[in-house]
Amino acid sequence: MxxxxxxxxxxxxxxxxxxxxxxxxxxxxxxxxxxxxxxxxxxxxxxxxxxxxxxxxESKEDFFVQIIQNLLSRKVYSCLIEPIEGFSNPLQSINSCFEEALETAVHNEMDFGCVLNNFLTEFRGRNEVIMKHLNEILSIWEVNLVSTLQKGKFNGHIDRHVDCEAAATYLMSSYFGIRTLMVGAAPSARKYRFMSQLKMYLKTLEPKKVAV
Amino acid sequence: MxxxxxxxxxxxxxxxxxxxxxxxxxxxxxxxxxxxxxxxxxxxxxxxxxxxxxxxxESKEDFFVQIIQNLLSRKVYSCLIEPIEGFSNPLQSINSCFEEALETAVHNEMDFGCVLNNFLTEFRGRNEVIMKHLNEILSIWEVNLVSTLQKGKFNGHIDRHVDCEAAATYLMSSYFGIRTLMVGAAPSARKYRFMSQLKMYLKTLEPKKVAV
DNA sequence: ACATAAACCGACCAAGTGGTCGGTTTTCAT
DNA sequence: ATGAAAACCGACCACTTGGTCGGTTTATGT
Known part of the structure; x- marks a missing residue:
């Protein structure tokens, strides 16, 4: 055989x-x-x-680490990374990626950005082993976001004065935060409000038209 | 006597x-x-x-509710609400309020915005009684933020087309989110990046100069 | 000094926790 | 069919949890 x-x-x-x-x-x-x-x-x-x-x-902890590696990390990748990278205009793909992710959140389905956010706050300062794995996922997301933004600079979709690391940090922050707010009251209204301001922010990353 | x-x-x-x-x-x-x-x-x-x-x-829960009412709600008020309201330019006071709050976070001191964020995620879906009290604080913060922004409109510091509720939601989101990110690696660098992009966003709220 | 009530002690309880282990059932190549 | 390994069972263990309660200490007004 x-x-x-x-x-x-x-x-x-x-x-x-x-x-x-x-x-x-x-x-x-x-x-x-x-x-x-x-x-x-x-x-x-x-x-x-x-x-x-x-x-x-082996243990409850080992069990959870395997969940992170087998389920969480893959889902974060397919929900938050894949939909953003590889498109010509990162501002557009970021916008529709967030839009879609928050839409699943409105329907109370499992949104893996929210899962990551919850676990990050639950294990912080309480379990280093698990935090290491969670931070790894976070780091992958961040790196991909930064490089996608930089590619956007190269392609002329993003102004060349933009600080891509800073923009990535700000985008991740706002995303994590809205997930905290949305699980409370009026998730749909909050999503709408959030998206409207996200668009405003993304516009600040667009290339400035130079008055020649 | x-x-x-x-x-x-x-x-x-x-x-x-x-x-x-x-x-x-x-x-x-x-x-x-x-x-x-x-x-x-x-x-x-x-x-x-x-x-x-x-x-x-009476119980551990009663104990915690009293902590919320006696300590947390007051601290949130003095750290996140008082420093913002009552100043002429809300964009400036929001900027310096966030700056200061994040600075205490860099030094690993207790930042009550972070406390609120942590508890919101810990109790969500697990304890309705406590959630009610936490959401109340959240709501007070939101209401004050919105009314401060509206006052800014009136005073000419904020463009009259701005959706104040949406702006408040976005500001709260980004703040909660950066607190999640900062407790991880490189808090100081992340704070700096965050603040730089916050300034960009706040600029979009400024009155547009009308070409007359 | 004394009585009374507020403040505090700590042994105790039932209910759960993560984890162990000797044993039973299933599966499957031979 | 059979033997052995893989998969699974569930009673059991030490330990922790929130909470109780009969009792002791401390403070205070008279």
Missing amino acids: NPNLEIMDKTLKRMATMHRMQTAGLELFYANGYYATSVDDILNKLSLSKGAFYYHF | NPNLEIMDKTLKRMATMHRMQTAGLELFYANGYYATSVDDILNKLSLSKGAFYYHF
Whole structure:
């Protein structure tokens, strides 16, 4: 038998169960917080036992780190990075990316920018290991945003005097912040207001027409 | 004896102890989170006993609500509202208010905007009673920001086409967000970048010079 | 000095927590 | 069919949590 297939077979069920646990885990961790969610909560939801959990994962922390690597980081990439990079006008793609991300937030679906924001504040100063992984995702987002903005400079969509690092910081800030505000009252109205001002800000990044 | 003085006397020691507990409580709740801080943690810090705690407070939740009302709401008012309202040019006072608030954050001191942000994300969907109190503070901040901006319109410091509610939302968002980012790496650099872009945004609110 | 009430103590409780472990069931190549 | 490994079970453990309560200390008005 093909050794690769053998490995696949061996790991197939394992992978499936682990994936179920991770998906359910992320949902509950997002809804109730990491510390407020017990391993039993997750297991009850899946009708699994403690034995199954600790057969697959070393600890609750190890479990969460794997969730970050397998689910969160990929989702952040596909929701916040991919939709922005590779288009000619970064100002446009940033605008529609934020628009779309906030729209899922209005419908109370899981918005992975919000997930990242929540976990960043929950683990800060409490768990260095997990913070390291979260900061890594944050850093990837930041680097991509900066390089996309710089590419926009090169393509003439962004004024050459713009400080791209600063713009990236400001964009990330406003995005994280609006997620905090939106989960409260009137998310739809707040989204609309936010987007209108975001457009104003993005306009300041456009090339100034030089009076020749 | 003066009955008022009597009441004062009676409540003096009570107030002092309660205040000590609340101050220590806020510190620990801010540093470690509400759910991750036990009542015993607070009592150990003060060398007090369970009995003392439950003599003064009904429950951990009641304790926290009183912290919000007695400490947090006042501090938010004095740090984020008072420095903004009552000055002629709101764009200037907002700028220097944020500048100052972020400066305390750089020095790792307690910044009450950050406190509010952290608690908002910690209790969201987990404790309605506490959320109600936090949202109240948030709402007060928002209302004051909006009315200050509108006053600025009236005084000619802000363009009359500006949507003040939207601007307030955007300002609050960016502020909450930068607090999330700053507690991570390079807070000082991030503060500087943030402030530079905030100035850009505030400029978009200035009155457009009409070409007559 | 004494009585009374406010302030405080700390052993205790039930309910949960993350994690362990000896054992049972499933799966599957031979 | 069978044997062995992988997957899963659930009772159990040590520990922590918020909260209770009978009792002791401290302050105060008379």
